[in-house]
Amino acid sequence: MTVGSQVKGCYSSIKSVEASLEILANKVQDEQAKQVFEQVEQIISDVKQDLHYQVIELSKQEPQY
Template identity: 50%
Template sequence: MTVGAQVKSCYASIKGIEASLRILRSQTNDLEAHDAYLETEHIIQEIKKDLEEQVLLLARQEPQYNQ
């Protein structure tokens, strides 16, 4: 698996985690858990943004990774 493919795979996993956190947050009645899910969701969103930028960077700098 190329570096580009690994980064894209990680990005897809992060999107899944983000969706799961959103579901968990909407289903909880515990305010503390709700806040923890929301905080974690924000962290995941930052990571997702960084990975998205990395995917774009790899596509520009390393055409062989662009699959």
């Protein structure tokens, strides 16, 4: 497996984590827990953006994919 596909795999995992967190934040009853879920979701969203940039960079470097 190339680095490019590994990073892509990680990127999709991050996206799934973000979605799960959003579901939980909407479902949970406790106000404090809701805030924590939203806060973590924000961090994950930042990581996702950085990774997205990396995915684009890598696909430029490996034009065959």
